[in-house]
Amino acid sequence: MEQTITQEKSKQRDHHILKVLFEKETADFINGKRMLLFILLMALITVTGLYAAVSGLSDAIEGGSSSADFLFLKLFTVSANSIPSYNSLMALMGPFIGIFMGFDAINSERTEGTLNRLVSQPLYRDNIIIGKFLAGIFITTVMVFSSGLLIAAAGILATGIIPTGAEAMRLMIYLCFCVIYIGFWLAVAILFSTVCRHAATSALACIAVWLFCAIFVSLLAGILADAFYPVGGNDMESLMNEMKNYYCAQNINRLSPYYLFGEASATLLNPSVRSVNAVTMTQLSGALVSTLSVGQSVLLVWPHLTALAALMLVAFAVSYVSFMRQEIRAR
Amino acid sequence: MAVSGNVSPAVIQTKGLTKKYGSLTAVDHLDLTVYKGEVFGLLGPNGAGKTTTTLMLLGLAEPDGGEAVINGLDAAKASIEVKRKVGYLPDNVGFYSDMTGRENLRFTGRLCGLEGEALEQRIEELLARVNMTEAGDKRAGTYSRGMRQRLGIADVLMKDPEVIIMDEPTLGIDPEGIRELMWLIRDLAEKDGRTILLSSHQLHQVQRVCDRMGIFVHGKMIACGTLEELGREIAHEGAGTLELSAYPDNIKLRDVIKGMNGVLEIEKNSDMYVIRSAFDIRRALSKELAEQGYTILHLRQAGSDLDEIYRKYFEKAGEEGGTDDHTGEK
Known part of the structure; x- marks a missing residue:
């Protein structure tokens, strides 16, 4: 009986400390100069995306695509001339937000000499890193949702399009996806901030990983796929390899969160996407030209969602473990 | 007010405390006893294992052998309980530079479970005690080293600790600052009855403030006692x-x-x-x-x-332990 009471008490204290740390980290983000940068970056994504949507929307309608009914979602995917859409901007720039937020999470405390003061307080060490991660996720959520809803609102005002319930739902799920995507990069950045002693090193390492995922994975996928399943010859085998080559490249590509996010967001924001894999003519025979319901689209990208969330958790778990095992000394 | 060991209970006690980094033994079977209300100085050159010892006392580093007991609690196992009772002032203490001194203290206070009126009162009290009331609303990034150290003491006192461990508290502070600091340390021990363990390689300051001291070389305590005992x-x-x-x-x-x-x-x-x-x-x-x-x-x-005592003991230790350079500390 007494033991359960003390356990309950220590649990409460634990929550209290996590709350204090979370509030402090959140306040740090909001008061810091870095927040200006975030807002600038987010505003850039929002304004550019909005501009692209409004100016490109009429073309999209005149193009007479079958999904003209989902005009509201087009706000996020339409690009005009050379201006990229909100979605592609998010895929490209979102990681920066996560990286900026986390790249010096632990090592700046270490170099400032506040970390050993912090760990000598009566708290479990994991609360420190969890507090930082949760604060980052919280800020990300607020920013992503406000920017997404801002576009939606501006789009409604500018074009008079009223979203249907299904569209609004798709938008919400998409924005959640954005948060998890940025959360993954935040976790990676925190990981490097525990491993690297200097903030600059960890920032460079994060950017290297981001470049690798955004550019080199697709190159690598093509090279590997060609090596395993050569195509382009005139013989029967290369014809047979065509499909395998495509799948191999796709599977390697899917290791990259950038690609995962791209596929998932395309499916969520475009109900006419019926499959994320290659479809043969036989499979298509007898299929009606129609759009997917929200549930079906989510079902389609469920593996992407779990994979992205798993990647985020793995990155965070690794940083958690490495932080717990580190010995904290004076700077 | 030198407290004789026979009367006061032991607050810090280590038995065979050992820490190894690879082949280097940073702390080698340390037996140390510090009694309630005394100021104990851990003296030794850089790399002698002083910081490692203090980290193990706080449960921040895990010992490879032996145990450290503070107030009857095993530092490695009941780390949270120990940290609630023990304040730690690290060497070159740091504060969040974007926050004011007061905000830094408030953050620590909340981590220690203080809230509201009691918290504010404690902050004012401690700022006054370390003579930082006026600087309390300046950003911590603008503080000099001496001010940081004083704020550090206020920070340590936030949780009202029974034991205070200070790592090189006088390093890089001007003579006047050191004098004030020493006075404050004495005050903490005499008026509040707190037990203080401080590590240093600056002998003269320690000599003035400590009741007892231990000389620490290559992870071993080679002598321990009052100044007179060591001299004798x-x-x-x-x-x-x-x-x-x-x-x-x-x-x-x-x-x-x-x-x-x-x-x-x-x-x-x-x-x-x-x-x-x-x-x-x-x-x-x-x-x-x-x-x-x-x-x-x-x-x-x-x-x-x-100085003389120190030199003598180092000569002795050098003869016994060889003169290999230990650089494990930083």
Whole structure:
């Protein structure tokens, strides 16, 4: 009986400390100069995306695509001339937000000499890193949702399009996806901030990983796929390899969160996407030209969602473990 | 107010405490006892394992052998309970530079479970105590090192600890700052009855403030006791050392000293003779010099101040343990 009471008490204290740390980290983000940068970056994504949507929307309608009914979602995917859409901007720039937020999470405390003061307080060490991660996720959520809803609102005002319930739902799920995507990069950045002693090193390492995922994975996928399943010859085998080559490249590509996010967001924001894999003519025979319901689209990208969330958790778990095992000394 | 060990209970106690980094043994079977209300100085050169010891006392580093007990709690196992009772002032303490001194203290206070009115009151009280009331609303990034150190003490006192561990508290502070700090440390021990363990390689400051001290070399405690006890132990080692200056300082003076019974060695540095002798010759020497018409300007038994003690013990440790350079600390 007494033991359960003390356990309950220590649990409460634990929550209290996590709350204090979370509030402090959140306040740090909001008061810091870095927040200006975030807002600038987010505003850039929002304004550019909005501009692209409004100016490109009429073309999209005149193009007479079958999904003209989902005009509201087009706000996020339409690009005009050379201006990229909100979605592609998010895929490209979102990681920066996560990286900026986390790249010096632990090592700046270490170099400032506040970390050993912090760990000598009566708290479990994991609360420190969890507090930082949760604060980052919280800020990300607020920013992503406000920017997404801002576009939606501006789009409604500018074009008079009223979203249907299904569209609004798709938008919400998409924005959640954005948060998890940025959360993954935040976790990676925190990981490097525990491993690297200097903030600059960890920032460079994060950017290297981001470049690798955004550019080199697709190159690598093509090279590997060609090596395993050569195509382009005139013989029967290369014809047979065509499909395998495509799948191999796709599977390697899917290791990259950038690609995962791209596929998932395309499916969520475009109900006419019926499959994320290659479809043969036989499979298509007898299929009606129609759009997917929200549930079906989510079902389609469920593996992407779990994979992205798993990647985020793995990155965070690794940083958690490495932080717990580190010995904290004076700077 | 030197507290005798027989009366007060032991607050910090380590038994066979050992920490290894690879092949290097940073702390080697340390047995240390610190009693309630005393100021204990852990003295030793850089890399002797002082910081490692303090980290193990707080449960921030896991010992490879032995145990550290604080207030009856095992530091490695009941780390949270220990940290609630023990304040730690790290070497070169840091604060969040974007926050003011007051905000930094408020954050620590909330982590220690203080809220509202009690918290604000404690902050004001402690700022006044370390003489930082005016600087409390300045950003911590603008503080000088001495101010950081003082704020550090306020920060440690936030949780009202029974034991305070300070790592090199005087490093990089100007003499006036050190004087204030030493006064504050004494005050914490005498008025509040807190137990203080401080590690340092700056002997003179420690000498002034500590009740007892331990000399720590290569992870081993080679001597422990009050200043007098340490000095006595050295004196027993054999030769005593005298410092002498006399007027007139001529060549004959040297011969007179040399002719004394028991003198082993004479060295002259600037205007002072350093005389090593087999036993205490002060009485005989002053008599002899007076008879020869010399006026003694300065005569002092060396070895009773910490520098001498320190040097002696290091010589001893060097002879026993070899002179390999240990650089495990930073």
